[in-house]
Amino acid sequence: MASPGRQLEGRVALITGAARGQGRSHAVRLAEAGADVVLVDICADIASIPYEQPRSDDLDETKRLVEAVGRAAIGVVADVRDAVAMADAVDLAIDQFGRVDIVCANAGVIQLKPSTAITTSDWADVIGINLTGAWNTIAPTLAPMIERDEGGSIIITSSAAGVKGPPNMAHYAAAKSGLIGLTRSLAAELGPHRIRVNCLAPTTVDTDMVHWPEAYRIFRPDLDSPGRADVVDVFTALNVLPVPWIDASDVTDAVAWLVSDEARYVTGIVLPIDAGTLIK
Amino acid sequence: MSEQRTTGPLHGRVALVTGAARGQGRSHAVRLAEDGASIIAVDVCARVGDTPYPGATPADLERTAELVTAVGQRVCLEVVDVRHLGSLTDAVHRAADELGGLDIVVANAGIAGGAPIEAMEASAWQDMIDVNLTGVWNTIKAAVPVLRRTADKDPSRRGSIILTSSANGGIKAPPNLSHYAAAKHGIVGLVRSLANELGPEGIRVNSVHPTAVDTDMIQNAFTYKLFRPELESPGKADVEDLFRSFHSLPIPWIEPIDVSNAVAFLASDRARRITGITLPVDGGLSAR
Numbered sequence: 001m002a003s004p005g006r007q008l009e010g011r012v013a014l015i016t017g018a019a020r021g022q023g024r025s026h027a028v029r030l031a032e033a034g035a036d037v038v039l040v041d042i043c044a045d046i047a048s049i050p051y052e053q054p055r056s057d058d059l060d061e062t063k064r065l066v067e068a069v070g071r072a073a074i075g076v077v078a079d080v081r082d083a084v085a086m087a088d089a090v091d092l093a094i095d096q097f098g099r100v101d102i103v104c105a106n107a108g109v110i111q112l113k114p115s116t117a118i119t120t121s122d123w124a125d126v127i128g129i130n131l132t133g134a135w136n137t138i139a140p141t142l143a144p145m146i147e148r149d150e151g152g153s154i155i156i157t158s159s160a161a162g163v164k165g166p167p168n169m170a171h172y173a174a175a176k177s178g179l180i181g182l183t184r185s186l187a188a189e190l191g192p193h194r195i196r197v198n199c200l201a202p203t204t205v206d207t208d209m210v211h212w213p214e215a216y217r218i219f220r221p222d223l224d225s226p227g228r229a230d231v232v233d234v235f236t237a238l239n240v241l242p243v244p245w246i247d248a249s250d251v252t253d254a255v256a257w258l259v260s261d262e263a264r265y266v267t268g269i270v271l272p273i274d275a276g277t278l279i280k
Numbered sequence: 281m282s283e284q285r286t287t288g289p290l291h292g293r294v295a296l297v298t299g300a301a302r303g304q305g306r307s308h309a310v311r312l313a314e315d316g317a318s319i320i321a322v323d324v325c326a327r328v329g330d331t332p333y334p335g336a337t338p339a340d341l342e343r344t345a346e347l348v349t350a351v352g353q354r355v356c357l358e359v360v361d362v363r364h365l366g367s368l369t370d371a372v373h374r375a376a377d378e379l380g381g382l383d384i385v386v387a388n389a390g391i392a393g394g395a396p397i398e399a400m401e402a403s404a405w406q407d408m409i410d411v412n413l414t415g416v417w418n419t420i421k422a423a424v425p426v427l428r429r430t431a432d433k434d435p436s437r438r439g440s441i442i443l444t445s446s447a448n449g450g451i452k453a454p455p456n457l458s459h460y461a462a463a464k465h466g467i468v469g470l471v472r473s474l475a476n477e478l479g480p481e482g483i484r485v486n487s488v489h490p491t492a493v494d495t496d497m498i499q500n501a502f503t504y505k506l507f508r509p510e511l512e513s514p515g516k517a518d519v520e521d522l523f524r525s526f527h528s529l530p531i532p533w534i535e536p537i538d539v540s541n542a543v544a545f546l547a548s549d550r551a552r553r554i555t556g557i558t559l560p561v562d563g564g565l566s567a568r
Contacts, residue, residue, distance in 0.1 A: 191528025240479030268567025
């Protein structure tokens with residue numbers, strides 16, 4: 001069978017950045033496959049990040065969507081930069097559900113600016129959320145996962161920009177590239193415990209992280225107030241397949257495959273879902 | 281023959297699989313059939329050159345056909361050598377006409393061998409390049425016009441080409457496999473160039489990179505001796521720990537179905553935005 005069916009019945013997934021976008025999409029799909037989920041999101045704006053973050057209503061909506069497919073969900077408002085809060089979230093998951101089998105370290109932010117304009121605090125925010133945040137998410141899950149000795153699957157959301165290095169996102173590319181090193185080292189280390197660690201390298205995904213006015217202006221400096229339609233051709237030109245961006249569900253399809261038994265011997269890989277941008 | 285299934289994510293699609301008589305190719309054919317595809321099963325059904333293990337037989341290919349039929353799908357068998365572009369092209373066109381087009385191409389046929397450079401015969405080099413690299417190019421060359429014709433008639437049928445490279449030969453490159461590594465690395469070049477060439481029309485090209493798979497191609501006396509030369513006549517048990525040491529996961533090798541599951545993923549709409557990638561199925565071998 002191609003679809004995972006209910007093969008995640010009895011498993012528990014921890015997902016960060018779960019209030020919307022890719023994280024919400026992953027949460028609902030894993031729940032459809034039978035997993036109970038712990039949903040983490042900051043649910044508040046971040047001063048240096050030039051687009052709105054989700055609100056607790058959004059996290060509640062993800063929870064509702066999970067419950068609507070018949071699974072249990074816990075929502076946790078936490079900043080992935082806060083190691084103590086993330087350890088508490090994992091403790092809560094184990095208290096409520098008894099285990100964590102699947103980790104989707106998905107929370108991430110972006111800024112687009114030339115490196116001469118990146119401030120020390122910009123750097124700290126992007127590295128702190130995108131790289132250290134993933135570590136803070138994964139680290140507290142490892143000891144219990146090893147001790148339970150039933151394997152596990154960790155999925156880290158890197159980016160095509162973590163493989164290549166596009167301009168005007170030095171901190172983002174550094175963090176996303178760092179996630180690839182984290183993936184490989186953890187995969188080698190945790191393989192003997194049958195814990196698989198893989199990362200995703202999506203091209204542009206059609207979510208709120210991409211669609212904000214200043215981003216449009218960076219990609220279309222020739223226009224006064226460019227909109228979504230004005231950047232379609234610019235983004236399409238980045239990909240090989242004739243699409244400007246992919247859907248969150250396309251990334252989720254890859255997540256669903258990686259966590260399934262179909263990928264039982266896949267570990268340490270960087271999986272591009274990138275419409276070919278990396279080989280263009 | 282059982283009634284043809286009318287469900288599955290690949291229902292109504294047609295898949296070409298080379299090297300389909302046994303091993304990974306047979307597994308791919310059956311797996312894609314389970315997902316709903318009709319199958320064009322190609323194999324040379326003979327020993328190739330001086331390959332140090334028995335060749336597939338016509339009976340093996342017939343067995344693949346029985347297994348595909350048993351899951352309710354149609355199958356066309358073609359006994360063809362992938363080194364012969366003319367007969368391969370004829371076979372692919374003929375079978376695609378019969379089954380109603382072509383959507384998925386799995387260029388899987390391959391051989392193995394190994395020797396230090398001084399001991400490697402020029403004929404061994406040539407056979408390896410001819411089968412494992414040129415044979416793959418021939419397969420794509422034969423298939424692309426049919427993929428295009430199929431997509432022209434029905435734009436929802438976008439082709440997916442999957443090439444079988446290798447983790448050890450196509451990402452890493454251990455000693456005594458110079459011909460194999462050259463061919464399997466060459467496949468990566470094919471993937472990337474053809475993904476760029478065919479992507480604008482929605483045809484995707486990717487490769488899978490398995491570690492050692494538990495098939496006749498590696499489970500044979502030659503391989504055992506290559507890895508345990510100090511033993512007089514080593515067997516499967518004598519190489520198991522060594523093979524396990526190559527991987528992060530505690531496994532000596534993987535099963536054909538593990539590669540088939542990756543092929544089925546790449547073939548499906550679940551991977552509709554994935555092209556130009558080199559997908560390891562290798563227990564962590566290439567990431568260490």
